[in-house]
Amino acid sequence: MSLKEKLLSSYIAFEDHLEADSPLHDLRTQAIKTFENLGFPTKKEEAWKYTSLNKITKEDYSLSPKKVSALDFKDVKQYFLYDVDTYKIVFVDGVYSSFLSETTHDGIDVCLLSAALSKDKYKPVIEAYFNKVAKDDSLTALNTAFAKEGAYIHIPKHKEVEKPIEIINFSTGSEASLMLQPRNLIVVGENAQVQIIERHQSLSKNPVLTNSVTEIFADKRGYVDYYKIQNDNTEASLIDHTFIDQERDSICKVHTFSFGGKLTRNNLNFYQRGEHCDSVLNGITILEGKQHVDHNTLVHHIAPNCESHQDYKGIFDDNATGVFNGKVYVEKEAQKLDAFQQNNNILISDKATINAKPQLEIFADDVRCSHGCTIGQLDEEALFYLRSRGIGQKEARALLMYAFANNVLESVKIPELKKRINKLIAQKIGVSLGFDL
């Protein structure tokens, strides 16, 4: 049985367990039909030209873990921002871990989607926002069909969340192979502020495929600072779909740090619905071995006087492959726009590959849109300069790579997180330098 068939047949059993009068019933039925019609995307589709799901969909994934695994905090501590106080929503093999989590309903809701979907008091929010910005491409639809668990975050208006919220999905390897489909809903009210860190972490060498969907809504003057830490092992694959809906004067930033995983696909979609929106998409990708990362971004400018800034840096070693497919779509009404897109790549080895494809579709006539893309090696002259000052070749290369990624790192506003990412970069590059940038 193919994975598609397996998913379709398990959907019947899944639906049976849910109440028939669930408000999501029709939505799910529609969604599974969409997936049935479209199936897994193939390289024949333009958006998937450089990323093949062929191999990872061959695996016989378990779709729900048979037993609940417990984790000790000390064993997974390293994946948390343990030196600073945070809210935590933690899932172990797709199941909520109350032991590892720290949720709240005190002025804000930081809790579970399953609770939000089943309790009446959340109904207005669910009805207003759930699946309202998510696209109906096949994999998002697949997630919608099976959506039942994930993070639910609701920040009411004028509320500034005083500590970061961590969303962490662990997989333990209790199943020979596992497919997870977390679904997150984040609603940020007018003039409210939040910082969120999302991480998917496999704790074993057993294959994991995560098909994740996150919807984020930022109301007027809302501020969302979102960090994706992707440093998984070489048997873990992630297909992420993040949809961000911005009302006027809102600022939304997504920083994606892709340091590892078998296959990672980031579908990042911003929709600016009001004037004076600002969208920031930053990324640092450092890959080695046979890892693959595909950044597929869309910034859809609908209203006038908005801004968007994309800055993606990639460093690829060994046989690693990267894709940057960045699209800026400017509607006729989106005048006075300032859109900027930058993608710079360094290929360390002869066998590493990057496919970069910036796309601008502009229907307004009074806009400023710029994009730049570079692919190169480390600057030999700069290397010689550093080495002539006594800095060894390996360290000199590392220093240049740090410097290359630095302006993206600068945008990390949580000092502890910045320190951690710094350390991860040093680890990736295989050196320790005596300072943080």
Added chain:
Amino acid sequence: MLHIKDLHASVEDKDILKGINLDVKPGEVHAIMGPNGSGKSTLAAVVAGKEEFEITKGDVELDGEDISELDPEERAHKGVFLSFQYPVEIPGVSVTNFIKTAINETRKAKGQEDMPAGEMLKMIKQKADLLEIDRKFLSRSLNEGFSGGEKKRNEIFQMAMMEPKLAILDETDSGLDIDALKIVANGVNKLKSNDNAVIVITHYQRLLDYIVPDFVHVLMDGKIVKSGSKELAYELEEKGYDWIKEELV
């Protein structure tokens, strides 16, 4: 200290140095002058270990040890310093972090501990004062957006921090106005001792008014064609290089 014997070097099969002989003893200042394209910067880069150049013949010895096969960083560890004609801009690395890394990597190579932070700061302050460098300057990205003069001053600041045995100043005077030139020259003179040596590469005699050479060498077409005292520099300034060419014929 530095002993160069019949040095030939080429880049992409093009011969640039065609038999250089040079002896530099501790405490000496040597000036190397010559027209554009004569091989001055190549000589500096070859001594510092730039891999782009291939040594096809001859020796480069530092304190009796052949250094021609060593990596640039190994030469730096042994006390060779090159002040670049065109210092490279490295956005994202501050001057301070860069110099700390350079010093501690050098100490590590010699089996020493990192320099204590307090001591490092003190040294940075002292050397920055010597070269009249503003503290704010030190937290800027290395050479990024620096004026020509700032870049050169920063090179000499690094030299002051690294305390090399042999410093090669490759056209350090270009891009400097007279005030900056005096500051840089003053810095170099203060760092000068009986144990170290300086090679000054320049087009113009101007710098040599402030860093006074013991010897002046004229490099033409990859060879040192004439050596003399500091008076030779004045002669070159006045008469150019053509008379030497004629002398050679």
